[in-house]
Amino acid sequence: MYDARHTEAQVDQTETKISAKGVQVYYGDTHAIKDVDVEIADKTVTAFIGPSGCGKSTFLRCLNRMNDTIDICRVQGDILIDGEDIYDRRVDPVQLRAKVGMVFQKPNPFPKSIYDNIAYGPRIHGLAKNKADLDVIVEKSLRRGAIWNEVKDRLHAPGTGLSGGQQQRLCIARAIATEPEVLLMDEPCSALDPIATAQVEELIDELRLDYSVVIVTHSMQQAARVSQKTAFFHLGNLVEFDDTTKIFTNPEDPRTESYITGRIG
Amino acid sequence: MYDARHTEAQVDQTETKISAKGVQVYYGDTHAIKDVDVEIADKTVTAFIGPSGCGKSTFLRCLNRMNDTIDICRVQGDILIDGEDIYDRRVDPVQLRAKVGMVFQKPNPFPKSIYDNIAYGPRIHGLAKNKADLDVIVEKSLRRGAIWNEVKDRLHAPGTGLSGGQQQRLCIARAIATEPEVLLMDEPCSALDPIATAQVEELIDELRLDYSVVIVTHSMQQAARVSQKTAFFHLGNLVEFDDTTKIFTNPEDPRTESYITGRIG
Amino acid sequence: RDNVQVAGSSTVLPYASIVAEAFGENTDFPTPVVESGGSSAGLKRFCEGVGENTIDVANASRKIKDKEIKACAENGVTDIIEVRIGYDGIVFASQQNGPAYTAFTPSDMFNALAPKVVVDGALVDNPYTQWSEFNADLPAADIMAFIPGTKHGTREVFEEKVIAAGCEATGAMQAMIDGGMSHDDAEDACLAVRTDGRAVDIDGDYTETLARIEANPNGIGVFGLAFFENNQDKLKVATMDGVMPSTESIATGEYPVSRPLFFYVKKAHIGVVPGLKEYASFFVADELAGPEGPLAAYGLVSDPELAKIQAVVSDEVTMGGGM
Amino acid sequence: MSLIWLLGLVLAIAAVGYALGRTRALSSTNGDIRKLHSLPSYYGANVALKSAIPALLVLVVWLVAQPLIVSGVVSSDIPDSAIPEGSSRGLVMSEVKRVAAGLDGAVAAGTMSASYAASAQADMDDVTKRMRDAQQITPEALTPEILTAGQRFRAMVAQGKWAMTAVVLALAVAGAFWGLRESHAEFRARNTVERVTKVLLIAAASLAILTTVGIVLSLVFNTYEFFTMYPPLEFFFGTTWAPSFSGRGGSSELGIVPLLWGTFYISIVALAVAVPIGLFSAIYLSEYAGPKVRAIAKPLLEVLAGIPTIVYGLFALLTVGPLLVSIFGKDGFGWMQSGTAVMTAGIVMGIMLIPFVSSLSDDIINAVPQSLRDGSYGLGATKSETIKQVVLPAALPGIVGAILLAASRAIGETMIVVLGAGAAARLSLNPFEAMTTVTAKIVSQLTGDTDFSSPEMLVAFALGMTLFVVTLGLNIFALYIVRKYREQYE
Amino acid sequence: MTDATNNPPRHKTSLHTVDARTKRRNASEARFKMYGMTAILIGLAFLAILAVSIIRAGTPAFTRTVFDMELTLTQAEFEAAEKQLMKTKAYQAVFIDQLSAKLTEQNVQVAFDGKAIDRLLGKIGGDLRAHYRANPGDLGKPVQFTLPASSRVDGYFNGKVTRDTLVDSRFLEVSDLDLVDALHEAGIIHSAFNWTFITAADSSVDNPGGAGIGASVVGSFFMMIVVLGLSLPIGVAASIYLEEFAPKNRFTDLIEVNIANLAAVPSIVFGILGLAVFIQFMHLPNSAPLVGGLVLTLMTLPTIIISTRAALKAVPPSIRDAALGVGASKMQAVFHHVLPLAMPGILTGTIIGLAQALGETAPLLLIGMVGFVAREYPDGLAEGFLNANSAMPAQIYTWAARADSAFYDKAWGGIIILLIFLLTMNIIAILLRRRFERRW
Numbered sequence A, B: 001m002y003d004a005r006h007t008e009a010q011v012d013q014t015e016t017k018i019s020a021k022g023v024q025v026y027y028g029d030t031h032a033i034k035d036v037d038v039e040i041a042d043k044t045v046t047a048f049i050g051p052s053g054c055g056k057s058t059f060l061r062c063l064n065r066m067n068d069t070i071d072i073c074r075v076q077g078d079i080l081i082d083g084e085d086i087y088d089r090r091v092d093p094v095q096l097r098a099k100v101g102m103v104f105q106k107p108n109p110f111p112k113s114i115y116d117n118i119a120y121g122p123r124i125h126g127l128a129k130n131k132a133d134l135d136v137i138v139e140k141s142l143r144r145g146a147i148w149n150e151v152k153d154r155l156h157a158p159g160t161g162l163s164g165g166q167q168q169r170l171c172i173a174r175a176i177a178t179e180p181e182v183l184l185m186d187e188p189c190s191a192l193d194p195i196a197t198a199q200v201e202e203l204i205d206e207l208r209l210d211y212s213v214v215i216v217t218h219s220m221q222q223a224a225r226v227s228q229k230t231a232f233f234h235l236g237n238l239v240e241f242d243d244t245t246k247i248f249t250n251p252e253d254p255r256t257e258s259y260i261t262g263r264i265g
Numbered sequence C: 001r002d003n004v005q006v007a008g009s010s011t012v013l014p015y016a017s018i019v020a021e022a023f024g025e026n027t028d029f030p031t032p033v034v035e036s037g038g039s040s041a042g043l044k045r046f047c048e049g050v051g052e053n054t055i056d057v058a059n060a061s062r063k064i065k066d067k068e069i070k071a072c073a074e075n076g077v078t079d080i081i082e083v084r085i086g087y088d089g090i091v092f093a094s095q096q097n098g099p100a101y102t103a104f105t106p107s108d109m110f111n112a113l114a115p116k117v118v119v120d121g122a123l124v125d126n127p128y129t130q131w132s133e134f135n136a137d138l139p140a141a142d143i144m145a146f147i148p149g150t151k152h153g154t155r156e157v158f159e160e161k162v163i164a165a166g167c168e169a170t171g172a173m174q175a176m177i178d179g180g181m182s183h184d185d186a187e188d189a190c191l192a193v194r195t196d197g198r199a200v201d202i203d204g205d206y207t208e209t210l211a212r213i214e215a216n217p218n219g220i221g222v223f224g225l226a227f228f229e230n231n232q233d234k235l236k237v238a239t240m241d242g243v244m245p246s247t248e249s250i251a252t253g254e255y256p257v258s259r260p261l262f263f264y265v266k267k268a269h270i271g272v273v274p275g276l277k278e279y280a281s282f283f284v285a286d287e288l289a290g291p292e293g294p295l296a297a298y299g300l301v302s303d304p305e306l307a308k309i310q311a312v313v314s315d316e317v318t319m320g321g322g323m
Numbered sequence D: 001m002s003l004i005w006l007l008g009l010v011l012a013i014a015a016v017g018y019a020l021g022r023t024r025a026l027s028s029t030n031g032d033i034r035k036l037h038s039l040p041s042y043y044g045a046n047v048a049l050k051s052a053i054p055a056l057l058v059l060v061v062w063l064v065a066q067p068l069i070v071s072g073v074v075s076s077d078i079p080d081s082a083i084p085e086g087s088s089r090g091l092v093m094s095e096v097k098r099v100a101a102g103l104d105g106a107v108a109a110g111t112m113s114a115s116y117a118a119s120a121q122a123d124m125d126d127v128t129k130r131m132r133d134a135q136q137i138t139p140e141a142l143t144p145e146i147l148t149a150g151q152r153f154r155a156m157v158a159q160g161k162w163a164m165t166a167v168v169l170a171l172a173v174a175g176a177f178w179g180l181r182e183s184h185a186e187f188r189a190r191n192t193v194e195r196v197t198k199v200l201l202i203a204a205a206s207l208a209i210l211t212t213v214g215i216v217l218s219l220v221f222n223t224y225e226f227f228t229m230y231p232p233l234e235f236f237f238g239t240t241w242a243p244s245f246s247g248r249g250g251s252s253e254l255g256i257v258p259l260l261w262g263t264f265y266i267s268i269v270a271l272a273v274a275v276p277i278g279l280f281s282a283i284y285l286s287e288y289a290g291p292k293v294r295a296i297a298k299p300l301l302e303v304l305a306g307i308p309t310i311v312y313g314l315f316a317l318l319t320v321g322p323l324l325v326s327i328f329g330k331d332g333f334g335w336m337q338s339g340t341a342v343m344t345a346g347i348v349m350g351i352m353l354i355p356f357v358s359s360l361s362d363d364i365i366n367a368v369p370q371s372l373r374d375g376s377y378g379l380g381a382t383k384s385e386t387i388k389q390v391v392l393p394a395a396l397p398g399i400v401g402a403i404l405l406a407a408s409r410a411i412g413e414t415m416i417v418v419l420g421a422g423a424a425a426r427l428s429l430n431p432f433e434a435m436t437t438v439t440a441k442i443v444s445q446l447t448g449d450t451d452f453s454s455p456e457m458l459v460a461f462a463l464g465m466t467l468f469v470v471t472l473g474l475n476i477f478a479l480y481i482v483r484k485y486r487e488q489y490e
Numbered sequence E: 001m002t003d004a005t006n007n008p009p010r011h012k013t014s015l016h017t018v019d020a021r022t023k024r025r026n027a028s029e030a031r032f033k034m035y036g037m038t039a040i041l042i043g044l045a046f047l048a049i050l051a052v053s054i055i056r057a058g059t060p061a062f063t064r065t066v067f068d069m070e071l072t073l074t075q076a077e078f079e080a081a082e083k084q085l086m087k088t089k090a091y092q093a094v095f096i097d098q099l100s101a102k103l104t105e106q107n108v109q110v111a112f113d114g115k116a117i118d119r120l121l122g123k124i125g126g127d128l129r130a131h132y133r134a135n136p137g138d139l140g141k142p143v144q145f146t147l148p149a150s151s152r153v154d155g156y157f158n159g160k161v162t163r164d165t166l167v168d169s170r171f172l173e174v175s176d177l178d179l180v181d182a183l184h185e186a187g188i189i190h191s192a193f194n195w196t197f198i199t200a201a202d203s204s205v206d207n208p209g210g211a212g213i214g215a216s217v218v219g220s221f222f223m224m225i226v227v228l229g230l231s232l233p234i235g236v237a238a239s240i241y242l243e244e245f246a247p248k249n250r251f252t253d254l255i256e257v258n259i260a261n262l263a264a265v266p267s268i269v270f271g272i273l274g275l276a277v278f279i280q281f282m283h284l285p286n287s288a289p290l291v292g293g294l295v296l297t298l299m300t301l302p303t304i305i306i307s308t309r310a311a312l313k314a315v316p317p318s319i320r321d322a323a324l325g326v327g328a329s330k331m332q333a334v335f336h337h338v339l340p341l342a343m344p345g346i347l348t349g350t351i352i353g354l355a356q357a358l359g360e361t362a363p364l365l366l367i368g369m370v371g372f373v374a375r376e377y378p379d380g381l382a383e384g385f386l387n388a389n390s391a392m393p394a395q396i397y398t399w400a401a402r403a404d405s406a407f408y409d410k411a412w413g414g415i416i417i418l419l420i421f422l423l424t425m426n427i428i429a430i431l432l433r434r435r436f437e438r439r440w
């Protein structure tokens, strides 16, 4: 049923967008990410998989320095985006985050109207010249987030009054409204039904044409469907990182194999 | 891989645990649940499926009167548990909720230690005679919630410092710690990896021996695996309610069929 | 700055306010600003120096102390004109409907309020709970006196002119000296007031004393004469040593408990601050501070030597004699 | 040009700069906002800030410095002979200033020509008369020295004013140009503006430090002075507070212990009233009451914080005191002698403090996310259990803050203490006895009749200083408690 | 997963019958709720008691007894009066003469003399002089005057002075009351609403009839403008810095403790500081509302900072994450999202802080706003901030200390005005706060 895709297409060697080297993350004394090296290619969808608590979200949050907001969190190692170290003192995390958008694991709409939730990013980035422009952006984002039909009549109702899945899609729409170059999505479909999931996957596929997308997912099927590269994390280690097809058909590490066959958790 | 189950077993006619008649729910002017009749049997797992925003959570929250806490929410119709109308004025929602436990869609651990998160329910219901008793309950609940191994060394760390999936399992453990007669679970496995999901499903299956479980899920496979009865909601209507096998193999309503085959969302 | 600035004693404030208002209404100078805040605070600001941002006049309910004059001089405030405006009578009054407290002597007050009194020739802890216990002429009512707190200058007058006098008269002072105290120590010890709650310090104003008396029928309070006269319908006054307090008896010195009131003028500001000298002479003019003037009408005991004081002001005679 | 005008002009330049900066930035990318580093308004704000802030800073500094400099120069030019005995250079200067103002006034009223005012030297009487005609206040006897100095003063002030106007406007324009030059697409306008904003925020926060420094400075010298006159040991450990009049040989006993005890005791009673009532009110308002009740009850309770303390004092004296006496006095339990007591003041103060606890706590409780409550209800907890075990712990820092604020207020209150608890310092355990507080004594010693360089007056500063240190200790302890028990949600 | 069966499910219970434990818990719930309700009721009851006593004690201030009479002042009398030192007394004498003449003419049956009339009159000379100085054209013409009676006559009209309790004194004698009755009958004196009280400035201690709170309302108004204009922005800015931007270290802890500690500094100490810094160092004028406002600002800041910080802390971090995640800067996240959500707490702090500032007297004592200060209305803004003025609490405080009990009524009347001022001031904040309140 998931047909209209570009999946099989270009897994050719595009340039590296993000490259992480020797990344270590500590929460206080807990060592949450242990020496992770990873290269994320441009115009590619990379999936992070691994058992719950293995550090996927933590690593994802390193990529746009969202971990800065957690007091006890310390990050070591180098993360380069387009060859620039994002932890460099000259880097403005704000610009970084404008470039690297994020959908959080727990949907967190602003306690504002649905419209304002979407319009906020474009407004602060000056993406719209006028109100009409903004309306267009909001509608387009909501459509791409596969939620337009459900909310078009209540754009000015609060975003917090939506159902779980609707909030999740609202957050996806909010993230793409600012047109980031890299989009980090932490389990974006966890609360979505198959149809909505399919629409979001379609969106991801479409985004891949221009951007780089990193997605955390627990659904092996989803990873297989949307990603070209897959990284498998386990207990804070990056166990294996390779082409998705390779990982799912012929993993090198025994742990990877056990995980995708459902033996370790 | 999901083998050690009692699934095929007793789908025999057990007595009705919950019966809802003509339930209508409004959020302000929005009509979220439209005239739903449903009978939920004891010692059975009932799955609610349906596209995002169709009213599953809303209906679930009616069953233990959690909707009381939303100001703008109005509930009409009768919901009987063990033949008693839960919206009766004599009914104490507190007792009701002790009897009908709930796992929320968004994990909401208390800002307390992991231990206290679990111990909270048993403490207020007086389920433990002493500290040792409580320790036993906590450990057992965490084990059943499939999270013991991950947190056993940090029982006194805050529950809010857990990963998304860990929080979800913590909330499951918290709900079963009070041993409710009915357990309502709103997408309990949305943030879980397959192994953890399997463990939770095992738990559900085990709970079914004594209790009645209602689970909201977006995964048709999961519904098929764990439930004996399935209700399909669409746009606030209960479209079809029948044995799970029936729903998934031979649905009566065309909408159900389209949904399970992935055509409407 | 074109107005006269005055600060200081809250006891002098009422009189100063009458003068200031009249000064504004009767001359073309702006109404002076009169701040309250206590003699000490007023003098402190007075002595901060000369110049526009310091006050011109300090009101005080006591004479300026030598230490203060010295401090003033250190800050360049050297020529100070001292102006005595009259006397403040201090009276003992109680509720109209209360017990018949009509006549006291310093001895009565001492017996009632001292921590140690002489009973049968021996100095003992004050055993009295009722006035009649030591003076059969006084009513058999519980002792309860509201006396000025230690922040008030009135307390000093009360201690010196009433308690100390009583101490000597009852022989307590002699008893203390006999008991081995030096004369000075005994004098100090004489001023103590019992602390078991029968003598209540009032740090607030006379209105507070009045409120306490109204709430407490047995209470006897210490008031200024002006305050008492304004509230004669609520209070009845007692004689001291047989003398009824009044402006006349105080002016003649018959009534023992009173104190002089002053204000101090910075000579250096005269001629610089417009209206300063006019204000000072207006204050002590017969029309105001004289026995027929509004200050006396309000309750100030006019200074019998007012003419001398007027001369001091008009000649700008500074303290210590210099011109 | 008057100050208001100058200020207006600077602001106008800033406003124009804002508009220009915006458009210039936009035009640098041909109207494409997306190519700009920051939103156009940030470019505008950058220009506005660059033109306004330096100009205004210079303006303020100038306004402070010019009078000092001009006075200094003019005053040093006055010959010593022109200063009458007993007067001072400062006083003569104020006369000079008055003459300058008089000349200004006379010119404005038309009784003098500008040139006459600037240069007249010969006829003092004529100058005086002309100033009087213009309703100006004049010195009694105008001397040539003073007139010259006055004219000099006037001239310098006028020059200074022109110079200031010129410098300030030039700075504003220069700043605007600087900002405008930067208004191109690559310039990080937002970062610049935010850096300035942050500096402003830091400046605001430093004000608290400055205030503290100011308070400590204004207390510490007099405190030191006090300790040179009175032994510190007796002050800190003396158990009697009995100031007497310094004229009488300094037999005062100034022990702080009874005052601290009274402060502590009265505050405890006040908090014992305010905290339960306030906290329960807050809980009721935020968790139980409907929006209507809440909308009315909360502001009404807040009125309690705005009633002048003198009313509370009288309420204590006239209503609560007698009431307590009738219960605990001779006719009742016999513990209480008169209406003034720790209890009276404490209870009334507690009433005043209710809104400090109730309103602030209510806001904080209200801010606890609903999902936490849902989590607890879902487990079958009652509302009160939820509140006690989930909501209150999550709101703890705010609630402790509110209680501290109430405690602070209790410590700092005087009027209620004076009228409700009396003025006598006493060390007793019986809450039905009169006592007094440190603050009440600070006020009464400061406003009293005693001589201002006596220990009886200076002790007020030592009391203030001690209280400051003691409350600092309490606050550190409170911070520690909050840190220890804080439950951070999400 | 085996041991489920070891633990048989609890006995099924009916929802309609409440088990013992639940009963106990519900009882405790009911108790808890009742405590809450009781707490509110206690608070409101205290408020009601205070309000009733304030209103009861304060209403007399709003009425006064006045003489209504036509007066003709000749040029000669005017000139004679202007020659005196106490000119106002001469005007008063003229009024008394003409009133005596009128009474004789009307053949009033009560014995009276000039002194008796003088006792009944308030201090009116000032008003008369001011009138004729402003309108010299009225000389020689009859002019209708409405002038205050003495405070004792006021007391007689509102029942505070009765023939039984009155003690003859130079202020009033019992026989004078007959004259009052006669004048009342003749329509010369009557009660009227006391506009003077609302509009006038303070008067001297022997002139209660002329006393008003108006000028000090203006003083308080200018002070509150300063307090609001400075303490709210500075307080919020400081809180934002400390809560959102400052590195969390010993130094910020120090600041935090410090601010909390500032709240405990007795207000008079702020007066000491204000005197030293603003008046002695910065040479701002004495008794000026600007200085008062600055001192009160320092005093209000801790309240606002403490409540703002608490409110900022209470905003869930996920909101900040959401904003940062779409590329907002920290500054934007704070100003666009966190601050609006913290608004109710900020406004509460403002309401309480301003209420406190509005009612504070002690620090004003040291910077010269207590005493006999407010005499004229300022013309214009600059004067409003810089001219000597009093403030409402200071005015109330001085009135309450005065001997004539008529001022006591005025003090209570002043409190009513102060509370009205407070409510007006707060109403905007209260409405705003309601708009910002929300749960998430």
Ligand SMILES: Nc1ncnc2c1ncn2[C@@H]1O[C@H](COP(=O)(O)OP(=O)(O)OP(=O)(O)O)[C@@H](O)[C@H]1O
Pocket (backbone or CB within 6 Å): A160, A161, A162, A163, A164, A165, A166, A191, B027, B030, B032, B050, B051, B052, B053, B054, B055, B056, B057, B058, B059, B070, B105
């Ligand atoms: N608090 C609320 N206020 C207003 N509308 C609400 C509120 N909660 C839910 N709704 C609306 O009610 C409808 C049903 O919501 P509900 O949460 O029950 O959906 P759901 O089936 O659980 O969806 P999902 O799978 O996305 O969680 C949706 O349209 C939703 O927007």
Ligand SMILES: Nc1ncnc2c1ncn2[C@@H]1O[C@H](COP(=O)(O)OP(=O)(O)OP(=O)(O)O)[C@@H](O)[C@H]1O
Pocket (backbone or CB within 6 Å): A027, A030, A032, A051, A052, A053, A054, A055, A056, A057, A058, A059, A070, A105, B160, B161, B162, B163, B164, B165, B166, B167, B191
């Ligand atoms: N704020 C925090 N403080 C302390 N420990 C944390 C915090 N956040 C995460 N951790 C710990 O770090 C580890 C990695 O967490 P992370 O959230 O990255 O897991 P995850 O792979 O995203 O899991 P999930 O699939 O359940 O979301 C976990 O053990 C978690 O408990």
Ligand SMILES: [Mg+2]
Pocket (backbone or CB within 6 Å): A056, A057, A058, A105, A186, B163, B164, B165
């Ligand atoms: Mg995660």
Ligand SMILES: [Mg+2]
Pocket (backbone or CB within 6 Å): A163, A164, A165, B056, B057, B058, B105, B186
């Ligand atoms: Mg849902």
Ligand SMILES: O=P([O-])([O-])[O-]
Pocket (backbone or CB within 6 Å): C008, C009, C010, C011, C012, C037, C038, C039, C040, C060, C061, C151, C152, C153, C154, D447, D448, D449
């Ligand atoms: O205010 P006093 O100095 O007169 O007490």
